[in-house]
Amino acid sequence: MTANEYDAIVVGAGVGGLTVAALLAYEGRKVLLVEKSNRVGGRAKTLHGREILEHGETWYRDMLGQQYCWLAKTTPSFDEIQKGKLLDGYQLDLGYHGVSLNGRGYFYDLDQIIGSGEQAGVKFAGNVNATYIDDEWYLDFHAGKLDPRIAAIVEENESAFLKFYFSAIKMGEDDFRKYEPVSLAHWCRERGIDRQHVLVEMLHAVGTLITTINDPEEISVGDIFRYFGEVINPRFKTGVARFPSGFAIGGIQQWMDSVRDRFIHFGGELLLETALQEILVGDGKVRGVRIRQKNGSIREIQSGTVVSNIPTQETFRYVERSLFPEEYVNRTEKLKSYGSIAPYFGLKNLALPQEQWKLGMKDTFVIPKGERLSHDVYMCWNIQSQSDPLCAPAGKHLLTAYAPVTEDEARNKDLMFWACEQIVEYLERRYPGFKDSIEWALFPVSWRLEGVAKDVNQAGSLKTPVRAPNVDGLFFAGDTVKGYGVAMDCACAAGLICAAEITGKNYGVR
Numbered sequence: 338m339t340a341n342e343y344d345a346i347v348v349g350a351g352v353g354g355l356t357v358a359a360l361l362a363y364e365g366r367k368v369l370l371v372e373k374s375n376r377v378g379g380r381a382k383t384l385h386g387r388e389i390l391e392h393g394e395t396w397y398r399d400m401l402g403q404q405y406c407w408l409a410k411t412t413p414s415f416d417e418i419q420k421g422k423l424l425d426g427y428q429l430d431l432g433y434h435g436v437s438l439n440g441r442g443y444f445y446d447l448d449q450i451i452g453s454g455e456q457a458g459v460k461f462a463g464n465v466n467a468t469y470i471d472d473e474w475y476l477d478f479h480a481g482k483l484d485p486r487i488a489a490i491v492e493e494n495e496s497a498f499l500k501f502y503f504s505a506i507k508m509g510e511d512d513f514r515k516y517e518p519v520s521l522a523h524w525c526r527e528r529g530i531d532r533q534h535v536l537v538e539m540l541h542a543v544g545t546l547i548t549t550i551n552d553p554e555e556i557s558v559g560d561i562f563r564y565f566g567e568v569i570n571p572r573f574k575t576g577v578a579r580f581p582s583g584f585a586i587g588g589i590q591q592w593m594d595s596v597r598d599r600f601i602h603f604g605g606e607l608l609l610e611t612a613l614q615e616i617l618v619g620d621g622k623v624r625g626v627r628i629r630q631k632n633g634s635i636r637e638i639q640s641g642t643v644v645s646n647i648p649t650q651e652t653f654r655y656v657e658r659s660l661f662p663e664e665y666v667n668r669t670e671k672l673k674s675y676g677s678i679a680p681y682f683g684l685k686n687l688a689l690p691q692e693q694w695k696l697g698m699k700d701t702f703v704i705p706k707g708e709r710l711s712h713d714v715y716m717c718w719n720i721q722s723q724s725d726p727l728c729a730p731a732g733k734h735l736l737t738a739y740a741p742v743t744e745d746e747a748r749n750k751d752l753m754f755w756a757c758e759q760i761v762e763y764l765e766r767r768y769p770g771f772k773d774s775i776e777w778a779l780f781p782v783s784w785r786l787e788g789v790a791k792d793v794n795q796a797g798s799l800k801t802p803v804r805a806p807n808v809d810g811l812f813f814a815g816d817t818v819k820g821y822g823v824a825m826d827c828a829c830a831a832g833l834i835c836a837a838e839i840t841g842k843n844y845g846v847r
């Protein structure tokens with residue numbers, strides 16, 4: 338066996354892989370980062386409208402397909418969008434990409450260590466959120482302020498509503514784990530909150546915002562409490578965080594590129610358009626990887642540490658399954674993702690009331706369950722161009738949204754085509770004139786927005802551990818392994834946990 342060429346090889350330059358690779362390089366290790374796509378970011382990348390027009394529909398569908406997404410519908414046809422150059426001047430994150438805590442969650446922890454993100458000049462625009470409950474909309478609880486109508490219901494009913502936001506302050510690791518298998522609906526029922534429709538719907542909307550799951554009977558309240566207890570509450574209290582959500586100005590790619598740049602600055606090597614073929618193992622130890630390079634040639638590279646940022650359900654395509662305990666393989670392969678419809682609308686004018694232009698809006702009842710869906714579908718939407726003027730050309734507007742659906746629903750073409758139409762009908766009902774304001778719309782659907790759904794069976798510490806059993810030197814990172822918080826932030830948390838496991842240092846999250 339030849340000597341190791343790298344201290345570590347990280348496969349996949351999504352949030353999780355970038356986080357681990359940059360931290361290991363920062364610690365002085367010799368690191369190779371291998372990514373099959375032509376840019377870093379994975380499911381969180383930005384495409385320019387112009388490059389979609391130039392490369393065409395097949396290229397766009399392929400870019401989506403590489404990241405667990407497909408195009409369910411376009412308005413008008415893709416040909417007409419291309420001929421009319423309708424996407425010119427737009428920047429499109431790969432579907433809606435709101436950043437939790439406006440970049441002051443786990444992203445911030447990484448940025449503080451390696452000098453990425455805001456430290457490297459990336460800017461975020463924060464927003465507060467609001468929720469439609471029936472035909473009224475209410476501001477979400479934010480910075481100690483309750484919408485006065487919600488406050489009145491809480492007071493009148495002596496409701497435990499605010500415990501949802503604050504009880505985690507006194508919780509520790511044992512409590513977070515105790516609540517992981519408890520559903521949000523169960524937690525509300527036990528406290529009688531379910532008897533007040535407006536309050537329970539508000540918590541439902543916030544729970545879905547954090548976990549991307551439609552059904553409150555499935556949402557793990559423990560995962561939410563951990564994020565409140567360890568990140569949201571302390572950071573609001575100290576003024577580190579000021580907004581629950583936000584967008585990276587110029588697209589989410591800006592943050593990804595800033596981490597990539599720090600990685601390269603620390604001496605890391607990045608190979609794009611290079612795909613992992615096999616993780617090489619001998620005598621129960623990782624030996625390296627076999628990759629297919631951009632020019633088609635196959636290469637074996639030696640290293641005693643390999644980190645896979647590929648969603649963990651796919652692990653056994655790359656490494657022999659018989660090396661691992663059977664129960665581990667079965668559980669890992671069966672971990673459920675949660676999908677989403679993630680439409681964009683290029684608008685010539687705004688049919689939405691001006692008070693909503695800078696808010697994140699949501700509603701838990703956008704598509705009623707009926708016969709076809711497993712639960713009523715929630716949606717969250719922003720006029721992204723009001724937060725980030727760089728994402729739309731002057732005088733135009735970009736509305737982005739996401740409407741969660743289960744993994745199976747997301748793969749059903751007829752169902753998703755119909756659901757996309759229902760979204761447009763909903764927006765027209767809410768905002769008469771909306772349909773006439775549309776210049777173009779794209780409807781990507783992802784069957785893996787959240788790599789492992791934060792449900793009562795598999796959230797937080799119930800996810801796959803970052804260290805593989807039985808194979809020394811094999812690790813995992815990203816939103817499918819142990820990590821907490823909202824999707825991208827969760828992938829970053831898992832990267833911090835994984836890097837700590839490799840270096841033995843403490844990066845603030847366990």
Ligand SMILES: Cc1cc2nc3c(=O)[nH]c(=O)nc-3n(C[C@H](O)[C@H](O)[C@H](O)COP(=O)(O)OP(=O)(O)OC[C@H]3O[C@@H](n4cnc5c(N)ncnc54)[C@H](O)[C@@H]3O)c2cc1C
Pocket residue numbers: 348349350351352353354371372373374377378379380381403404406431432433434435436437611612613614646647648677679739781782783785786787788814815816817823824825826828
């Ligand atoms: C449409 C959509 C909307 C979303 N909206 C939000 C949002 O609003 N807010 C939020 O926080 N999160 C959102 N997410 C989720 C977020 O993007 C993910 O949680 C996060 O990016 C996952 O990062 P990761 O590192 O775990 O995985 P990934 O991003 O999946 O990274 C895996 C990487 O591995 C690469 N790879 C795969 N196979 C190979 C191979 N064989 N060889 C080499 N490389 C390989 C992939 O190309 C990819 O770069 C959204 C996701 C989607 C799809």
